[in-house]
Structure formats: C-alpha cells, structure tokens
Amino acid sequence: MATPLSSTPQDPQQDAVAGRESEPDAAPSSSAADGAPPTTRESPASASADDAPAGAPAAAGQPEKLADRLVAHGGERLLDLPAALDQLVHDGYISQRQAEDVLIAPRTKKELTQHPLEVIAAREYENRNRPGSALDLETLTDWLCRISGQPYLRIDPLKINVNAVTEVMSYAFAQRHNILAVEVTDDEVVVASGQPFMYQWENMLTQTLRGRRIRRVVTNPADLNRYMLEFYTMARAVSKAGEQGLEVSNVANFEQMLELGALKSPEANDAHIVNIVDWLLQYAFDQRASDIHIEPRREKGLIRFRIDGVLHHVYELPSAVNAAVTSRLKILGRMDVAEKRRPQDGRVKTKSPDGEEIELRLSTLPTAFGEKMVLRIFDPDVLLRSFGELGLTGRDYDRWQEMVHQPNGIVLVTGPTGSGKTTTLYSTLKQLATSEVNVCTIEDPIEMVEPSFNQMQVQHNIDVSFASGVRALLRQDPDIIMIGEIRDLQTAEMAIQAALTGHLVISTLHTNDAPTAITRLLDLGVPSYMIKATVLGVMAQRLVRTLCPHCKMEDEADLEAWELLTHPFKAKPPSRVYWPKGCLECRDTGYFGRVGIYELLPLSDAVKGIVSSDVDIAQLRRQGMKEGMRTLRLSGAQKVGAGLTTIAEVLRVAPVSDDGSR
Numbered sequence: 001m002a003t004p005l006s007s008t009p010q011d012p013q014q015d016a017v018a019g020r021e022s023e024p025d026a027a028p029s030s031s032a033a034d035g036a037p038p039t040t041r042e043s044p045a046s047a048s049a050d051d052a053p054a055g056a057p058a059a060a061g062q063p064e065k066l067a068d069r070l071v072a073h074g075g076e077r078l079l080d081l082p083a084a085l086d087q088l089v090h091d092g093y094i095s096q097r098q099a100e101d102v103l104i105a106p107r108t109k110k111e112l113t114q115h116p117l118e119v120i121a122a123r124e125y126e127n128r129n130r131p132g133s134a135l136d137l138e139t140l141t142d143w144l145c146r147i148s149g150q151p152y153l154r155i156d157p158l159k160i161n162v163n164a165v166t167e168v169m170s171y172a173f174a175q176r177h178n179i180l181a182v183e184v185t186d187d188e189v190v191v192a193s194g195q196p197f198m199y200q201w202e203n204m205l206t207q208t209l210r211g212r213r214i215r216r217v218v219t220n221p222a223d224l225n226r227y228m229l230e231f232y233t234m235a236r237a238v239s240k241a242g243e244q245g246l247e248v249s250n251v252a253n254f255e256q257m258l259e260l261g262a263l264k265s266p267e268a269n270d271a272h273i274v275n276i277v278d279w280l281l282q283y284a285f286d287q288r289a290s291d292i293h294i295e296p297r298r299e300k301g302l303i304r305f306r307i308d309g310v311l312h313h314v315y316e317l318p319s320a321v322n323a324a325v326t327s328r329l330k331i332l333g334r335m336d337v338a339e340k341r342r343p344q345d346g347r348v349k350t351k352s353p354d355g356e357e358i359e360l361r362l363s364t365l366p367t368a369f370g371e372k373m374v375l376r377i378f379d380p381d382v383l384l385r386s387f388g389e390l391g392l393t394g395r396d397y398d399r400w401q402e403m404v405h406q407p408n409g410i411v412l413v414t415g416p417t418g419s420g421k422t423t424t425l426y427s428t429l430k431q432l433a434t435s436e437v438n439v440c441t442i443e444d445p446i447e448m449v450e451p452s453f454n455q456m457q458v459q460h461n462i463d464v465s466f467a468s469g470v471r472a473l474l475r476q477d478p479d480i481i482m483i484g485e486i487r488d489l490q491t492a493e494m495a496i497q498a499a500l501t502g503h504l505v506i507s508t509l510h511t512n513d514a515p516t517a518i519t520r521l522l523d524l525g526v527p528s529y530m531i532k533a534t535v536l537g538v539m540a541q542r543l544v545r546t547l548c549p550h551c552k553m554e555d556e557a558d559l560e561a562w563e564l565l566t567h568p569f570k571a572k573p574p575s576r577v578y579w580p581k582g583c584l585e586c587r588d589t590g591y592f593g594r595v596g597i598y599e600l601l602p603l604s605d606a607v608k609g610i611v612s613s614d615v616d617i618a619q620l621r622r623q624g625m626k627e628g629m630r631t632l633r634l635s636g637a638q639k640v641g642a643g644l645t646t647i648a649e650v651l652r653v654a655p656v657s658d659d660g661s662r
C-alpha cells in the first residue's frame with residue numbers, strides 16, 4: 001500500500017482532495033437534514049470539494065484511505081481518536097504500537113470531552129518524522145491542516161473583534177459544532193474548527209450570513225475551546241454592562257482600543273484606556289472575581305482574576321497598554337502616579353452592574369518588569385451573608401449561636417487567609433448588633449464599613465496596635481469586641497482582660513484546625529488556666545467551591561477517594577456524588593461560588609480538663625469528637641454527600657491535621 005499522504009504531506013492539492021473525499025457521503029444527508037440544497041453553499045472549501053472528483057483525477061484511489069478512517073457522524077465525517085491514530089501511523093508520525101497504547105489506555109473524564117489530537121498530544125510522543133522534536137498539539141494541528149487542505153490559523157485574542165464574531169452564531173451553535181468565528185468582513189466570515197471534515201453546520205450558518213461567504217480555517221483544538229468560552233463570556237459581560245446603560249460603544253472593539261493604545265505610548269486618561277479599565281472592572285464583577293491582578297511580564301502584561309479562590313488567566317495586554325491601565329487605576333485610587341519604585345495603597349469606590357457600591361482596594365508592588373497591581377474587590381454581599389449561605393447549618397449552627405450569645409468570654413475563628421473568617425465575623429456581629437448593645441471592632445484593615453458597628457483601624461504609624469486599640473475600646477463601654485486577629489501576647493492579654501471584665505470577645509487565629517488554637521495560645525505565652533477561664537470555644541473553617549448547578553453531572557462515588565477523605569473515621573459513602581463538568585456560566589470550571597466547612601470545638605468542662613501547659617492535641621480532638629465535633633474533612637464529606645461539592649475540592653482545602661489524624 002502506497003502512502004501518498006505521508007510521502008507528499010506538503011502538497012495541498014492532493015491533501016485537499018483527500019480531506020474532502022468524505023464530502024459526497026455527507027452532502028446528501030446534510031442537505032436533507034436542513035433542507036438546503038448543496039449548491040447553495042458558498043464556502044470556497046465546499047465548492048472546490050464538489051469539483052474534486054472531476055478536477056483531481058491524479059489523487060483518485062488514495063484519498064479513500066482517509067475517508068475510510070473517518071467515522072460516519074450524522075451524515076458527516078468525524079475525525080475521532082481511532083481515525084486520527086490510524087492516519088498518524090499511516091503518515092509515519094507514530095508507531096502502530098504507540099497508537100494501540102493510546103487506544104487501550106482508559107480515558108479520563110477530561111479526555112472523553114477532549115479533541116482526539118489533545119489526547120494524543122498529552123502522550124508527549126516523539127515525532128517519528130522529525131526525530132528529536134515532540135509530537136505536540138501544534139505539530140498535530142499542522143498535520144490536520146495538511147491532510148484537510150485547510151489553512152492554519154493561530155487565534156490571537158487581541159486581534160479579534162469579540163462582539164462581531166460572537167454575533168455570527170450563538171454559543172450553543174458554536175459549542176455543538178465545535179467551531180468559532182474568528183473574523184467578520186463585509187463579504188466573508190472566517191470560521192475556525194478542529195474538525196475540518198465536518199460540513200453540516202455550513203449550510204445552516206450560510207442561511208444567516210446574508211450572502212457572506214464562509215472561509216474555513218483549522219485551529220489548535222485547545223485554543224478553540226478556550227477562546228470559544230472566553231469570547232462568549234466577554235461578549236455577555238459587555239452586553240450586560242450595556243443593559244445597565246453604561247458606555248460600551250467602544251468597549252466592544254477591544255482590538256481597536258488596544259491598537260490605538262499600542263501605537264503611541266498611551267496616556268492614562270486616553271479614552272481607550274479609560275474604556276479598558278471600565279470594561280475590566282465590569283468583567284471582573286460579572287465574573288464574581290474577588291481580586292484582579294495586573295502583572296507586567298517581560299514581553300507583555302497579564303491580567304488574572306481570582307474567582308472562587310482560584311486565579312484565572314483572563315487577558316494579555318501589550319506592555320505599554322498595561323502600564324497605562326495601571327497608571328489610570330493609580331489616578332482613580334489617588335495614588336502618586338510618578339512614584340513607581342515604592343509599594344503604594346489606594347482605594348476606589350465604583351458601582352457594580354446591579355448599581356451597588358463596591359469598594360476596591362488597590363496596591364502596587366515594583367517588580368523586575370514594572371509595577372504590579374492587585375485590586376481587591378470588597379463586595380458587601382460577600383462580606384455579609386446569612387448563615388445558611390455560609391453553609392453553617394444544623395447542629396453546628398446551634399452550637400455557634402450558643403457560643404456567641406454568652407455575655408462574656410472569648411470565641412475564636414481559625415483558618416488561613418482566604419478561609420472566610422472575616423465573613424463569619426461580620427455576619428455574626430451584624431446579627432448580634434441590636435440597638436441594646438455596643439459592638440466595637442479593631443481591625444487591620446477595616447474590610448467593610450458597617451453602620452451598626454463602631455469600627456477602629458489599626459494604625460502602625462501612630463502606634464495604634466490591636467492591643468492598644470482594645471485598651472482604648474474598653475473605655476468606650478462596649479458589650480461585644482471584635483479583634484481582627486490575635487497575633488501576639490499583648491493582644492491576647494487584652495482579649496483576656498476584656499473577657500474577664502464582662503465582655504464578649506470575638507477574634508481570629510492563624511491555625512489549621514480548632515484544637516491547635518489552644519496550642520497557639522499557649523505558644524504565645526497565655527497560661528493554660530487563663531485559656532480555661534476565658535475561651536468559650538473555637539471554630540476552624542475553610543471555603544470549598546460549590547458545584548455549578550447548571551452543569552454538574554451525577555456519578556457514582558469513588559470509594560477509594562471517599563476512604564481517603566473520611567479516614568480514620570467510618571462514614572457511609574453517599575449513593576451518588578457529582579462532578580464538575582464546566583459550562584459558560586461557570587467559566588468552564590464546573591464550580592460556582594463557595595460555601596464554608598466548619599469544625600466546632602466548644603470548651604466544655606471535659607475539654608477544659610484536658611487543657612494544660614503540655615496539652616495532648618490528639619486527646620483534645622478525641623474528646624471534642626466525643627461531644628459532637630466534626631473535623632473539617634468530615635464536614636466537607638457531608639457537603640459532598642449533599643451534592644454541593646466534590647471530594648477533590650475538600651481534599652484540596654482541608655489538610656491533614658497536625659498530628660496526622662484527619
């Protein structure tokens with residue numbers, strides 16, 4: 001058997017014919033399906049395909065080889081994994097043995113949704129046609145172009161008019177056919193796909209293009225999926241901003257703004273830079289981001305959003321535009337624009353798409369490639385939530401309420417930064433702050449201004465520390481005092497003094513779990529008898545991402561993973577769990593929002609009996625559990641059982657406890 005495809009891979013004529021050999025099969029049924037005769041198609045690709053049998057007799061005979069390998073798919077020809085492997089062996093890129101290895105390997109859930117070329121690229125085989133170089137996705141995409149005769153296009157998101165290309169077809173249509181419009185002109189629409197032998201969509205699309213031709217290109221399938229989601233998400237954010245009556249006329253054409261920005265060194269007050277900043281903020285609010293990172297790199301600037309605790313790459317900007325965006329934000333934050341070598345802080349108040357006031361806290365940091373800026377978004381909706389929304393329910397909720405309704409004593413919330421401690425404190429204080437009590441806080445910084453609290457900010461430059469702040473607060477006849485964090489003995493001593501003089505003190509500590517809060521206080525130098533006399537209880541917490549309700553998929557529980565999660569305890573596995581699939585709503589992460597998991601340790605008499613200067617943490621934990629404490633992981637397991645999150649997510653945020661038990 002001759003191998004023309006591999007012997008002359010550069011010959012586009014022949015390859016083009018080979019690729020389109022599937023067309024005669026596809027045409028009748030596809031036109032039957034959507035009622036358009038094949039002749040109405042104006043795509044140059046399909047037009048020449050019609051000519052192919054007569055026009056290229058030299059290639060006849062060989063092309064069936066590829067056509068045979070393609071899989072019939074609703075009247076079309078799909079390049080699936082076996083077909084791709086078969087053709088790659090045929091073309092000399094991989095060995096038969098390697099192809100079989102890929103085929104028999106069990107495919108993960110992720111791989112089942114991936115393009116066959118992505119699955120093959122993940123193997124990191126060597127390209128047998130070019131020893132020493134890798135058979136990566138770019139090489140495979142290039143190969144796909146050659147066997148299909150369609151040109152290659154590398155998507156450059158900055159060059160794409162997102163509004164125009166997303167208007168060509170709906171997201172559902174793009175997703176169903178795995179295609180993405182990448183350029184729109186007066187007479188043609190360029191459509192990228194990773195399946196060059198699929199044609200059915202051309203007929204359907206042609207009918208909506210009002211005479212414009214379709215020009216097909218092949219693109220890297222991983223890029224295709226990524227940008228499909230990005231472009232439609234962005235277009236939706238922009239149109240939402242438009243519904244709010246915000247100025248979006250220029251925002252849609254991001255490319256133009258950037259081009260203008262890149263031509264000359266853009267000014268921070270340049271209208272385009274102003275638009276980019278507005279768009280960026282709107283997009284961040286729409287995506288529920290908690291932080292925006294604007295980072296200069298060697299060649300370009302990078303924009304990343306933190307959404308549900310995880311950073312996402314959002315955009316790349318030319319360096320000059322990046323610097324102008326940072327300058328614009330510095331102006332808004334009333335920072336010194338000329339000062340680029342020292343870290344600075346600032347604040348900006350703006351409005352969310354719902355018209356709510358949102359505060360942004362800005363900070364800059366000089367880095368090797370310029371100023372890096374981080375914007376923290378303080379959304380009052382996030383900082384003040386009901387206990388149900390926080391995931392603090394049932395018995396844990398009752399026990400928490402019991403602790404914080406004591407007239408005096410210390411209640412501690414523990415966890416690392418970003419574990420939701422502040423939200424718990426604010427939500428609790430808000431509930432306690434009736435007109436009969438005086439709620440005072442000392443914070444570093446004040447994260448949200450709440451009218452029903454008397455809030456005070458730590459100010460290191462004028463010597464207002466947590467400890468001296470509490471001393472001052474105590475002269476203000478408080479009932480409840482919130483101390484942002486106890487991180488030294490002086491603050492701990494002030495908290496104890498406040499508790500012993502009849503006040504309820506709520507504060508936070510940086511510890512992994514509830515029992516180790518006791519050791520932390522001992523390490524700071526608090527005597528064990530003082531802990532027993534004042535501490536009412538400790539609650540450790542973490543935030544787990546919750547499954548996106550729009551796309552979560554049911555599955556059987558993985559018993560091994562369940563065992564890992566609940567060890568060393570015996571917990572019955574749930575009959576079904578869910579896994580994160582990913583959709584437009586959740587930015588393809590499969591997760592949407594977060595909920596808390598909690599570990600509550602009230603200091604009962606029995607627990608106090610164990611507290612001593614050399615307390616045994618394991619014993620403390622056992623006693624706590626005997627009285628109903630649930631570890632963070634077991635609390636997470638309960639949320640898994642309720643279909644709210646995944647085992648992997650709980651394992652990610654809830655660590656093994658310090659002494660090895662979970």
Ligand SMILES: [Zn+2]
Nearest residue numbers: 548551583586
């Ligand atoms: Zn989703």
